[in-house]
Amino acid sequence: xxxxxxxxxxxxxxxxxxxxxxxKAVTDSNQIIxxxxxxxxxxxxxxxxxxxxxxxxxxxxxxTGKIDWDGQRMSARV
Numbered sequence: 058x059x060x061x062x063x064x065x066x067x068x069x070x071x072x073x074x075x076x077x078x079x080x081k082a083v084t085d086s087n088q089i090i091x092x093x094x095x096x097x098x099x100x101x102x103x104x105x106x107x108x109x110x111x112x113x114x115x116x117x118x119x120x121t122g123k124i125d126w127d128g129q130r131m132s133a134r135v
Contacts, residue, residue, distance in 0.1 A: 062126070066124070070133060070135050119134070119135065121133070121134050121135075
């Protein structure tokens with residue numbers, strides 16, 4: 058019973074993590090900036106921002122949880 062419950066909780070947590078997908082993009086890749094920086098400091102800061110952007114295509118996450126059920130303590134890591 059304990060093993061079956063633990064497996065069920067692990068599968069449920071995995072399905073919740075997998076099903077979480079945003080329908081809206083984080084950034085608009087077609088966005089064009091039309092205004093030019095007006096001061097040299099702003100231009101330097103903007104250039105530094107453009108130089109340090111990371112082109113990532115994936116995201117990694119992890120989680121842990123504990124549950125007490127009728128005096129039994131169970132934990133899971135995802």
